[in-house]
Amino acid sequence: MTPNLILFLILALVAVATALGMLFSKNAVYSALFLVLNFVTVAVFYLLLGAPFIAMAQITVYAGAIMVLFLFVIMLLGAERLPDTHVLPWQKPLATVLTVILALESTYLLWTKARPSGAVLPPGAEVNTVDNLRAMAMTLFNDYLLPFEVTSVLLLVAMVGVIVLVRREKGQKS
Amino acid sequence: MNLTSQDYQVLAPYILLTAWACVLLLVDLFIPKERKSVTALLAALGLAVTLGVTLSQVGIEQVGFFNMAALDGFSTFVNALLLVSGILGIALAHGYVKRMGIERGEYYTLLLFSVSGMMLMAQATDLIIVFIALELLSIPLYVLAAFARPQLSSEEAGMKYFLLGAFATGFVVYGTALVFGATGTTSLAGIVAAAASPSTSTLLLTIGAALVLVGFGFKVAAVPFHMWTPDVYQGAPTAVTAFMASGAKIAGFAALLRVFATAFPALAVDMTAVLWALAALTMIVGNVIAISQTDIKRMLAYSSIAHAGYILMAFVPYGNPAVRDVSIAAGLFYLVAYAFTNFGAWGVVIALEKKEEKGLAIADYAGLGRKHPLLAAAMTVFMLSLVGLPPTLGLVGKVYLFRAVIAGGFTGLAIIGVLTSLISAYYYLRVVVTMYMKEGEPETVRETWLSLTTALTAIVTVVFSLLPQSLFEWASTAVLKLF
Numbered sequence: 001m002t003p004n005l006i007l008f009l010i011l012a013l014v015a016v017a018t019a020l021g022m023l024f025s026k027n028a029v030y031s032a033l034f035l036v037l038n039f040v041t042v043a044v045f046y047l048l049l050g051a052p053f054i055a056m057a058q059i060t061v062y063a064g065a066i067m068v069l070f071l072f073v074i075m076l077l078g079a080e081r082l083p084d085t086h087v088l089p090w091q092k093p094l095a096t097v098l099t100v101i102l103a104l105e106s107t108y109l110l111w112t113k114a115r116p117s118g119a120v121l122p123p124g125a126e127v128n129t130v131d132n133l134r135a136m137a138m139t140l141f142n143d144y145l146l147p148f149e150v151t152s153v154l155l156l157v158a159m160v161g162v163i164v165l166v167r168r169e170k171g172q173k174s
Numbered sequence: 175m176n177l178t179s180q181d182y183q184v185l186a187p188y189i190l191l192t193a194w195a196c197v198l199l200l201v202d203l204f205i206p207k208e209r210k211s212v213t214a215l216l217a218a219l220g221l222a223v224t225l226g227v228t229l230s231q232v233g234i235e236q237v238g239f240f241n242m243a244a245l246d247g248f249s250t251f252v253n254a255l256l257l258v259s260g261i262l263g264i265a266l267a268h269g270y271v272k273r274m275g276i277e278r279g280e281y282y283t284l285l286l287f288s289v290s291g292m293m294l295m296a297q298a299t300d301l302i303i304v305f306i307a308l309e310l311l312s313i314p315l316y317v318l319a320a321f322a323r324p325q326l327s328s329e330e331a332g333m334k335y336f337l338l339g340a341f342a343t344g345f346v347v348y349g350t351a352l353v354f355g356a357t358g359t360t361s362l363a364g365i366v367a368a369a370a371s372p373s374t375s376t377l378l379l380t381i382g383a384a385l386v387l388v389g390f391g392f393k394v395a396a397v398p399f400h401m402w403t404p405d406v407y408q409g410a411p412t413a414v415t416a417f418m419a420s421g422a423k424i425a426g427f428a429a430l431l432r433v434f435a436t437a438f439p440a441l442a443v444d445m446t447a448v449l450w451a452l453a454a455l456t457m458i459v460g461n462v463i464a465i466s467q468t469d470i471k472r473m474l475a476y477s478s479i480a481h482a483g484y485i486l487m488a489f490v491p492y493g494n495p496a497v498r499d500v501s502i503a504a505g506l507f508y509l510v511a512y513a514f515t516n517f518g519a520w521g522v523v524i525a526l527e528k529k530e531e532k533g534l535a536i537a538d539y540a541g542l543g544r545k546h547p548l549l550a551a552a553m554t555v556f557m558l559s560l561v562g563l564p565p566t567l568g569l570v571g572k573v574y575l576f577r578a579v580i581a582g583g584f585t586g587l588a589i590i591g592v593l594t595s596l597i598s599a600y601y602y603l604r605v606v607v608t609m610y611m612k613e614g615e616p617e618t619v620r621e622t623w624l625s626l627t628t629a630l631t632a633i634v635t636v637v638f639s640l641l642p643q644s645l646f647e648w649a650s651t652a653v654l655k656l657f
Contacts, residue, residue: 147300
């Protein structure tokens, strides 16, 4: 066992445990905190894979910004406690079926894709090498320039849309 | 690596329209509340200028932005149609939003953004761009559907459209991910190349393509993914519905045509059967349920579902190179016919609609023939065109479509098309009968732009049906750039 593998196993255990903790916690705030821990563990995975930029982005964006938003919404709505009753009776059987499908899918993928010849590398595979911030920027602002720019327009439109929908006109009752 | 003028030329219409919309967003702030017509005019002007740029690009074939977008005959044709739809949408909305008390400058800006997303979708040659363009066209539509807030039906329409639209987008993303998993690329050209290699998993690719098809099925309202359509079309402000029914459909079908015809020709054997069933089901269900509708907006919503079925027919022979081009041309021709007829019919609905969702029952059209003969005549033209009776564009469109499908060897589907058209005659002609044979005192509004739009679309629907060859020839030049 290499040190990396030991580290990986420990982290994997933490990741799975926190994910389960998030799912089964009855208190929404605890769930959110478990999720933070999970995000951080995943960030360490990225570090292990030699991708420091994605690791830091994971921490700032997910564990930072998005989680603050989650917690804010949870507290704003006062939805800390879930009711104990099951609202959807067909949820459990459906979940069982879907889980089985997912398991079969994963098995199939592992079985067919585990062969070394069939490995598919993403277009930005060089991102995972040294100097990866530079490589990432090169990919983002060359090959993916158009999606990047259009996404900014998309965010602008979404923002305008939200403001249009929630803004109260003068003289209009809420 | 620098962008060249060629890159900018490929996306010139999109860039121009987006820039115009961004500037309009700011300019609108300085336009006083009671003079928002200026915003409408500026928005329409932006669309007209972009239309000019688009028409100047006829005959150019290029790819740009690192193979993310293409400019070809197909995209030019679709872009022109989308821009005309945008102008018609503004013409219909201008008086309507004022009358309904929901006039705000953002209406026109959001419409411009939506059109820009539709155009980008028609030009996309990469699944990532397809996805982002899909969102860019949908998000303004979600907001526009809820624009009559705090009116409950409009809020419901916006919410339903948003939730189901987001769900549908999920299918597109998941499908794209599976296609990427199978081929290692999202570029349409790359997918074609990868599909040819024996090491690519056809199963994954097929599932991915099927999921993309499901997502777009939602957007174009094909059965069984049509559940949202009647509620959303009924609840949204009528001017929005008119634009949504044409624009979103054109863009959705354009993207489907491009993605399937260029990237998935290898899957044609499997996909043809699926598309066949989808088209047949959509035609049957849409037309049959439309019979029992008493609300004109709901009836037209089911009619729009049924027409999605007819347009889907053009996809069925896509894997057969001998008839592919002619069936794509027939599909585009039908989209033109549908867009004009649809805007006209919704225009008449807007002319009769009153505040608080009054004047929307088919029974409210009684006596229109006597009181407003011109409006009734226009509505008759649109109804005939939706059935596919002479002398209208709808008939010509169906003839081309059925001919292409039969040439592709799918006679059974053409027969279903003819039979469902016969069924549809019942409910379309019922509107005509109500207008002319029943007594009533319908009240209509007179607005210059509304009357102009209705008259123009009626004239186009009739005149182009008498000389369809030129339009069809243009549609025939709109072939896709293949890889």
